[in-house]
Amino acid sequence: MSELIKALEAIVGQEDVVLETSVRAQKAVDLYALRLYQKHVGWEATLPQAVVRPKDTDEVSKVLRLCNERGVPVIPYGGGSGVLAGAETRDERTVVIDLARINRLINVDDVSLQVTCGAGMLIRDLEAIVQERGFKLGHYPQSMDLAQMGGLVATRSTGQFSTGYGAIEDFLVGLEAVLSDGTVVRINNVPRRATGPDLRHLFLGSEGAFAVITEVTVKMFPIPETTWKHAYRVKTMRQGLEIIRLVMRTGIKPAVVRLHDWLECEKPYGAFMEENESLLLFWSEGRKEIAEAEGAIIDAIAKANGAVSAGEKPLDLWYVHRNDAADEYEKYGANGILVDTLEVAADWNVIADIYEKTVERVYYEVPEVVFFSGHSSHSYINGTNIYFQLGAFPPPDVDEAQRVYEAVWGIVVEVALEHGGSMGHHHGVGKHRVRWMEKEHGSSYVLMESLKRVFDPNGIMNPGSLIEL
Secondary structure (H helix, E strand, O other), X not given: OOHHHHHHHHHHOHHHEEOOXXXXXXXXXXXXXXXXXXXXXXXXXXXXOEEEOOOOHHXXXXXXXXHHHHOOOEEEEOOOXXXXXXXXXXXXXXXXXXXXXXXXXXXXXXXXXXXXXXXOOEHHHHHHHHXXXXXXXXXXXXXXXXXXXXXXXXXXXXXXXXXXXXXXXHHEEEEEEEEOOOOEEEEOOOOOOOOOOOHHHHOOOOOOXXXXXXXXXXXXXXXXXXXXXXXXXXXOHHHHHHHHHHHHOOOOOOOEXXXXXXXXXXXXXXXXXXXXXXXXXXXXXXXXXXXXXXXXXXXXXXXXXXXXXXXXXXXXXXXXXXXXXXXXXXHHHHOOOEEEEEEEXXXXXXXXXXXXXXXXXXXXXXXXXXXXXXXXXXXXXXXXXXXXXXXXXXXXXXXXXXHHHHHHHHHHHHHHHHOOOEOXXXXXXXXXXHHHHHHHHHHHHHHHHHHHHHHOOOOOXXXXXXXXX
């Protein structure tokens, strides 16, 4: 047994330094779409040398200090629901820090409407806890059954109700994190402070490349009194995006605003539409008078701009089946289908162009693609996102799958960036998008490099994720 393993066992206990091949294999990967296909055609994961399961912040601190002193790469592992290889092991010297045991509920404050828990708590469990007390989190990612709270902060997550409630940066009140040398830092919980830069944002989206998040405090909301929901048919995505733009500039914030193109609509909503139409979904909730007022504004704008009512039923179907795809991704690879989701964001004046040009180029340039659709699901007063869904049949070969995958991704990123948009709205960077980070950030990329050097001078923290040095 190596000296490092013995030292880790002295910190967390022998039973919590896991060397079994099956566990190391499980913690060597996340839900990176390319690997979900490639593993069926010969790809094999690089396994970490050990999986360590600390029970508290003190043990995380000691593990990091040890690994930092010895130059051992470390990957924090949350729920494993990332889709861009952020938690993928690529160096066999790596020690994976599994945060699942740091999942204690610390405090529920129903006066200030905030809840504090260990970073390893699953969001579905925290949601159940606050629901029992008459509240909700309002943050519902598709990975609801897998994602841990610390991972949601680390990947700058957003959820399906974000247009109304905000994304994780809007929820996060305070946190605790451990730096690469073992130093524990805490950002206290206050509604706002004007005492320099907002230090929370040093850890939001940091993806384990700067620190290990061990505790979070997030907002919660009263359970809404009522819901208003309605669907509308539109002839094109461009028309639907214009209606969303007009709704968002009124200042209202419906909980859910979605626009799906025909390819996504045909199967679940085809009975409510005409062929080749797109479908708008609106959902407002809260106090009865507020939800109904928002609904009246939406209805007036939609109908004044050519939308046709499709009733409430499509919203009911969406709500029940909104996470079904997450359960099916694992099956596609076994059937020879490469699937993925690719999300971009941009201002209103270019977002329709991005959608149209991307779809056209993918179908024209990548013949292996048989399905490529898009929807808007997170809107703001100044712009929105497009969430593309990919289905392709590459030749059953590791390299051929890589070729097809890279071709599609190259188009999506190129079109988004050439229009001044962002290549990533909410899935983070991982080890996949890192190659385009300098193009994404331009002259501000130097700040990213500087942060990495300050927080992780020895380069042990999740190497290859977020930034390459």
